[in-house]
Amino acid sequence: MTAQAASAAGDAARPPESAEVIKADALEDLLDGLGRRGYTVVGPTVADGAIVYDELTSVADLPRGWTDEQSPGRYRLARREDEAWFGYAVGPHSWKRYLLPPTHTAWSAERTADGGMRILDDPSPVPRYAFVGVRSCELAAIAVQDRVFIRGPFADTVYARRRDEVLLVAVNCGDPAGTCFCASMGTGPRATTGFDLALTELLDDEGHRFVVEVGTAAGRALLDDVTHRAAEQRDVAAAVDITDRAAQRMGRQMDVTGIRELLYDNLEHPRWDDVASRCLACGNCTLACPTCFCTSVTDVTDLAGERIERQRAWDSCFTLDFTYTAGAPVRGTTRSRYRQWMTHKLATWIDQFGSSGCVGCGRCITWCPVGIDITEEVAAIRGTEPDESGENET
Amino acid sequence: MSVTAERPTLAVWKFASCDGCQLEVLSLADRLLTLTERIDVAFFLEASGSRAEGPYDLSLVEGSVTTPDDARRIREIRAQSKTLVTIGACATSGGIQALRNFADIDAFTSIVYARPDYIDTLAKSTGIADHVTVDFELRGCPISITQLTEVVTAFLDGRRPSVAPSSVCGECKRRGTVCVMVAHGTPCLGPITQAGCGALCPAYDRGCYGCFGPAETANAASLMDWWGDVLGVDAGSRVRMLRTFNANAPEFRDESRRQDEQVDHDTP
Ligand code: SF4
Ligand code: SF4
Numbered sequence: 001m002t003a004q005a006a007s008a009a010g011d012a013a014r015p016p017e018s019a020e021v022i023k024a025d026a027l028e029d030l031l032d033g034l035g036r037r038g039y040t041v042v043g044p045t046v047a048d049g050a051i052v053y054d055e056l057t058s059v060a061d062l063p064r065g066w067t068d069e070q071s072p073g074r075y076r077l078a079r080r081e082d083e084a085w086f087g088y089a090v091g092p093h094s095w096k097r098y099l100l101p102p103t104h105t106a107w108s109a110e111r112t113a114d115g116g117m118r119i120l121d122d123p124s125p126v127p128r129y130a131f132v133g134v135r136s137c138e139l140a141a142i143a144v145q146d147r148v149f150i151r152g153p154f155a156d157t158v159y160a161r162r163r164d165e166v167l168l169v170a171v172n173c174g175d176p177a178g179t180c181f182c183a184s185m186g187t188g189p190r191a192t193t194g195f196d197l198a199l200t201e202l203l204d205d206e207g208h209r210f211v212v213e214v215g216t217a218a219g220r221a222l223l224d225d226v227t228h229r230a231a232e233q234r235d236v237a238a239a240v241d242i243t244d245r246a247a248q249r250m251g252r253q254m255d256v257t258g259i260r261e262l263l264y265d266n267l268e269h270p271r272w273d274d275v276a277s278r279c280l281a282c283g284n285c286t287l288a289c290p291t292c293f294c295t296s297v298t299d300v301t302d303l304a305g306e307r308i309e310r311q312r313a314w315d316s317c318f319t320l321d322f323t324y325t326a327g328a329p330v331r332g333t334t335r336s337r338y339r340q341w342m343t344h345k346l347a348t349w350i351d352q353f354g355s356s357g358c359v360g361c362g363r364c365i366t367w368c369p370v371g372i373d374i375t376e377e378v379a380a381i382r383g384t385e386p387d388e389s390g391e392n393e394t
Numbered sequence: 395m396s397v398t399a400e401r402p403t404l405a406v407w408k409f410a411s412c413d414g415c416q417l418e419v420l421s422l423a424d425r426l427l428t429l430t431e432r433i434d435v436a437f438f439l440e441a442s443g444s445r446a447e448g449p450y451d452l453s454l455v456e457g458s459v460t461t462p463d464d465a466r467r468i469r470e471i472r473a474q475s476k477t478l479v480t481i482g483a484c485a486t487s488g489g490i491q492a493l494r495n496f497a498d499i500d501a502f503t504s505i506v507y508a509r510p511d512y513i514d515t516l517a518k519s520t521g522i523a524d525h526v527t528v529d530f531e532l533r534g535c536p537i538s539i540t541q542l543t544e545v546v547t548a549f550l551d552g553r554r555p556s557v558a559p560s561s562v563c564g565e566c567k568r569r570g571t572v573c574v575m576v577a578h579g580t581p582c583l584g585p586i587t588q589a590g591c592g593a594l595c596p597a598y599d600r601g602c603y604g605c606f607g608p609a610e611t612a613n614a615a616s617l618m619d620w621w622g623d624v625l626g627v628d629a630g631s632r633v634r635m636l637r638t639f640n641a642n643a644p645e646f647r648d649e650s651r652r653q654d655e656q657v658d659h660d661t662p
């Protein structure tokens with residue numbers, strides 16, 4: 001689909017308007033269809049003890065029978081009791097790797113004989129990706145980055161050209177992780193918009209199959225290539241039940257009532273010192289986050305002094321260099337950097353881009369090497385800690 | 395860093411070290427030939443016999459100061475060098491030989507040498523910046539040739555070298571490596587170690603050993619608490635991990651002392 005997803009704000013209660021069903025086997029045909037259309041298919045697969053995103057050659061590459069256990073600073077693969085292909089939540093990677101590459105050369109130039117400079121053409125073609133297994137929070141994250149990179153006064157061509165080519169096959173969540181809180185952020189667990197196709201995996205007495213919702217004409221064409229039937233009421237009910245139950249089993253939650261004012265009113269809260277004593281300023285939270293978009297640009301010359309490259313790479317507001325201005329970093333302490341990150345995510349982002357910068361995916365919690373938990377930090381500032389039932393007292 | 399009208403001169407010096415960083419300079423190989431078109435290698439014993447007199451435009455210094463003679467020699471070199479760049483963990487923080495800083499040097503020499511009275515050594519192994527002003531410190535055990543190329547190129551082009559002082563984790567995430575600490579429970583020094591190696595060890599399923607020394611604003615105390623409380627790493631191992639190639643770097647040294655106080659409490 002083209003980059004037009006507005007908000008993938010999930011509405012767990014809303015049933016799909018019309019749906020179809022494919023047998024599990026037909027997913028292979030769907031992937032073949034993507035291949036025939038010239039897409040590089042990227043999706044979840046097991047590597048190095050985690051479910052990462054990488055190129056898929058067939059459904060055999062999917063993490064069949066695997067799930068994940070996630071908590072602050074901890075991730076482990078675990079076997080499922082069934083043979084589900086999508087029975088896990090999000091892992092260490094996010095789709096931003098593909099839309100906003102971690103490093104790339106913005107342009108390069110060489111010295112000319114007359115002492116001038118000639119900009120070199122970039123012959124690399126724009127990759128054409130089909131993302132398979134995109135979760136609802138991730139559709140929301142892509143929509144957030146679309147607002148940043150495409151809908152602002154200046155479009156980022158690297159992002160925009162890749163984004164234009166992307167086809168999105170979403171998969172609804174049945175097994176949220178211990179660090180998920182999309183239900184709090186209104187971004188899941190059911191995908192309602194921003195996809196070409198959305199699948200819900202069913203593994204019951206009637207067999208392994210997917211309920212499929214069509215989001216775009218491209219999705220329609222793809223589905224029409226494979227054997228499918230109209231969904232019956234009980235298929236739809238089973239699919240809705242999966243996400244309804246997932247919404248009840250979020251590992252975490254965040255009370256976002258008046259969150260912008262809460263943070264603006266608490267810029268000197270003692271909790272910032274507390275979190276700063278634990279925070280390593282390593283930047284993992286920002287780099288794992290699917291909405292964080294900061295990069296830095298460096299000019300690199302070659303040893304012969306004949307060629308120059310302008311390189312852009314993912315950076316983080318947790319580094320000192322990132323705010324180095326006029327002889328010193330603007331935010332010299334870890335306290336000010338953590339506060340900047342969290343306040344931007346949850347408050348100033350709303351002023352800047354009209355939505356929260358957090359989609360509740362939980363990556364910053366799981367992949368923080370010392371388990372700092374954004375939901376816990378918000379709760380602490382609000383003056384309430386989550387109780388046993390996971391509900392907040394007010 | 396200014397470039398003189400003639401080709402600028404380069405000198406490479408060795409102090410207490412294993413020569414590994416100089417070998418990295420040599421491993422520039424064909425790039426070294428390109429380099430010699432722009433720079434005059436005036437003094438580099440490991441590469442050539444030329445021993446041109448100073449002053450030198452750019453001095454690269456490998457190794458730490460461990461003897462009274464080293465302490466004198468580095469002052470002379472500084473006086474002869476317009477720009478002085480230290481290369482490697484030894485020159486930056488005292489190297490692995492700085493383990494002596496935590497022990498009694500006389501006890502060491504009496505055990506190791508038949509005639510300890512022949513040994514004329516300082517009680518501590520220290521980095522070059524403890525003795526003279528250093529213009530730029532290139533970290534690593536050994537240094538990365540990519541970073542070395544960048545520093546030399548920046549010198550020749552009169553610009554600031556682009557060498558990030560932030561953590562190894564940034565390189566890990568850009569590379570797409572699955573975090574070995576979070577996903578495998580492997581203790582990793584990456585969050586408090588300066589980038590530069592390209593996050594090599596985590597990519598091969600090992601924790602970072604801290605070769606590039608402390609990252610900017612390294613919060614070693616928090617990481618060590620996590621290792622102890624959550625990963626179950628005992629205090630003795632925490633001390634040993636902090637005391638390797640950069641044992642004498644202040645952030646690692648001070649935290650290793652704090653951890654050392656816990657060793658007895660930890661062992662039953
Ligand atoms: S919150 Fe965690 S991941 Fe983020 S910078 Fe601090 S220690 Fe690193
Ligand atoms: S701030 Fe954390 S939970 Fe929110 S979108 Fe980013 S990584 Fe996910």
Ligand code: SF4
Nearest residue numbers: 563566573574582584
């Ligand atoms: S493996 Fe080590 S260096 Fe890499 S992200 Fe994890 S803690 Fe950081």
